[in-house]
Amino acid sequence: MTYEGVLTKMQTEFSNPIQYYLVFENSFLSLNQLLGKELEIVHQGYQCLECGKKKKIFRQGFCYDCFMGSAAAGDWIMKPELSTAHLNIEDRDLEYEKKVQLQPHVVYLALSSEVKVGVTRKTQVPTRWIDQGAVQAIPIVEVPNRYLAGITEVALKSLYADKTNWQKMLKGEIPQADIVKERKGLQYVIPNEVKEYYDVDKNELFELQYPVLQYPKKVSSLNLDKSPSFTGKLSGIKGQYLIFEDGTVFNVRTFEGYVVKISL
Incomplete structure (x- = not known):
């Protein structure tokens, strides 16, 4: 076939x-x-x-031309902290950027090859974690736009990686970690603009198993x-x-x- x-x-x-x-x-x-x-x-x-x-x-x-010109390939995709739609400032296509950036986003911890921090649109939970090969994930905060998620991720990068070691992930080399406990200790690291969205007692742990x-x-x-x-x-x-x-x-x-x- x-x-x-x-x-x-x-x-x-x-x-x-x-x-x-x-x-x-x-x-x-x-x-x-x-x-x-x-x-x-x-x-x-x-x-x-x-x-x-x-x-x-x-x-x-x-293709090269579309990557260089498409709104769906702007720098803010990979670096959410560069998002500007909340300021009504255009990168490539303000209408598209508002549609994507001005919606609920989740900052999370995930356990894939190690504990990592990441950002995803709320609509992409738990798809984003599946795509990374995470075996566990836990939301830290849900915020109303991509910019706030981005600055939170930047603050947490001082503690956690923001990329998965794909070789370790594929070999099943997952370290022991308690991401529920990790999340509880983040209230002093989260930026002031985001503190109102953080609830220390909200611990919704996702477990993922792969074929x-x-x-x-x-x-x-x-x-x-x-x-x-x-x-x-x-x-x-x-x-x-x-x-x-x-x-x-x-x-x-x-x-x-x-x-x-x-x-x-």
Whole structure:
């Protein structure tokens, strides 16, 4: 059986374990059902997720022109503290930026490869944590816009990492940590503008389990530009990665906008 289309990040369903789906224009794959089975991935071309043109992907599923010009690729995406829509100041497209920035955001602690701090829109809970491969997560504050979330994250970066060590995460090397206790000690670190949103006693802990038959001891990344055809037996799915029996891992999100053929 063969599936063809443009890669976009895997869709997920919060259950035990997490359910994963690859969705194409005219079909979809339920990936959990493929565990223990062999599949082939063949790179066939590119299609920008923004303009739809068959141009080489530069970053985040965008061709170079769209990445440099699209409101969906502004610097505030990766650095929420640069958000300015609450001041009515435009970066690339104020209408779009207001729509995304001026909505509830959650600052959280997550346990993936270590305890990390992060920001997500409330509508992306718990999807954001699943995409990071976190095994536990706990909201710290919910604030009304992206800027307030951003300055809170910046303050907490003095205590926690803000990126996941993807190799440790994929090898299942998770340290012991009590993120409920960690959260309780943050009232003196949170910026003054955000203190009103922090409740020391609100501890909503999320536990996440992934469909992994076997964690690899070593991992090596599949790069479709260097290896346009790959065949392997699927042994797990975690974060936005497919994990294969030989230790090869494939970051679906990295290759958004790539046209592929997947054969079972």
